[in-house]
Amino acid sequence: MSPTATPSAQQGTTRDALPAVTASTRKLSGVTADAAVVGMVQGPDGATVAVEDLPEDSVHALEAAAAALDFTGKASTTLRLPGVEGLEVDQVVLVGLGRPDGDDVTPDTLRRAAGAALRAVSRASTVLVVLPTEEAEHARAVTEGALLGAYRFTAYKSGLASGATTASRDKDAKGKDAKGADGRDGVTELLVHVGARRDKDVRAAVERGQVVAAAVALARDLVNTPPLDLHPATFADRAEQAVRSLPVKVQVLDEKQLARKGYGGILAVGQGSSRPPRLVTLSYSPSRAKGHVALVGKGITFDTGGISLKPPASMPGMKADMSGAAAVLSTVVAAARLGLPVAVTGYLALAENMPGGAAQRPSDVITMYGGRTVEVLNTDAEGRLVMADAIVTALEQSPDAVIDVATLTGAQVVALGSRVSGVMANDDALRSEVVANADVAGEEMWPMPLPAHLRATMDSTVADIANISSKRDAGMLTAGVFLQEFVPTGGEQHVPWAHVDIAGPAFNEGGPFDHVHKGGTGAAVATLVRLLENRSV
């Protein structure tokens, strides 16, 4: 049996579909659903219903229930109730929108609240969502949040209770197979109440929200897939599958082609694994494109550290070390599905960092794509090696901007925590553009510097540069400065380049919150899609 044919528990091909979404214009009292989600704002006299269109009976009942059970309407808190007078539903989930600033709740508050509410819904297939959607941005945020809250990853759940046989899979209350971690059946349909308005912008926004949520879900699925099943070759297959019906061209370089072309970084990182590396290029180039953005993603399908082996405790989360590549693939998919008039080329630098007998050694010198040499003093600083090869490749197409996304350093988590990504750049405008789009997309990103003096800490006695710093401090920034070495900066050849370190935000090891579940988060997808949308106008 070839090493790539190792049998796994599941092949991971049964994907949980996101719920179908309908923008519902029907009168609320006439809609039948299993559950309703109702937004509540915080006020001096307790929580009050945020949407006017509810029947008066229901408003009274819900506000009375909130008061009786001390539900204040604090943002993203939820309260589950049985059905109430005036609504054809068995269950109501109240969700807090906080105290609105001025007279309007923000799209971000709505996205988070919708997510929290859908996570709180239990045993419902059809869910009516009653949150403020007057403005297109609000409707989009509600759709994104609700879909991402309803996200599930059950491909590896057998549904067998301990000691049970296949004949007696867990059944939920409705007698369906209960595959979820929580023994609940998933939501299959969302009715997003948009009121009697048949506003074209609101409908289009609901559709955009669906495309973005589907892209984020694709990234989450890839991150959550165990590394037994997701290695460079299968990741490349998944990429091909994901763009099959879209106007996106795919090129996959295998290890032989990589060797012929001189991809020293990707090959060196991949050589310790029995499952060889790949470089995937995804090209979306619509006619009438307003510019061209290159996206580069780190795709280490598992990072053991290599010969510079990681301690056991820091290893399980390293299946998420391909989150940058997942984000890039998902963004290209979304751009193509939305038909954005901007050219996008995505590069997935895929390798498995293993300590096999053919692995690179600390002190090896490798020749990168393009000819620079690197002394590899620590094989666990592998991300920058595969990224540099892919960034140099991206530059060959002369894009207007290069944005790379990578779970690059533990230092990012130390500096900014597990929810805020660091954005570094050789270009102030591009760095600000990335951060501003994160803000609109509801992701937390913060600008970080690339101090020039750090370059000298990577001076090597034998090669052009070493892959680690001689100093322990500023690890996130040194990694950025290493990558900058491969990008023409300042002067006539200047190419705007930004580097987003998503080491913490890519994988949620804590409890679920808002629209974010445990495990893969799909970090950076919403931001990158928004950036491309804004470059399209």
Ligand code: BES
């Ligand atoms: N994939 C890790 C970075 C990482 C750490 C991501 C924690 C997510 C959570 C990366 O390849 C790595 O190991 N970086 C080293 C670099 C060091 C050897 C200079 C690190 O951060 O320790």
Ligand code: MN
């Ligand atoms: Mn590493």
Ligand code: ZN
């Ligand atoms: Zn890594």
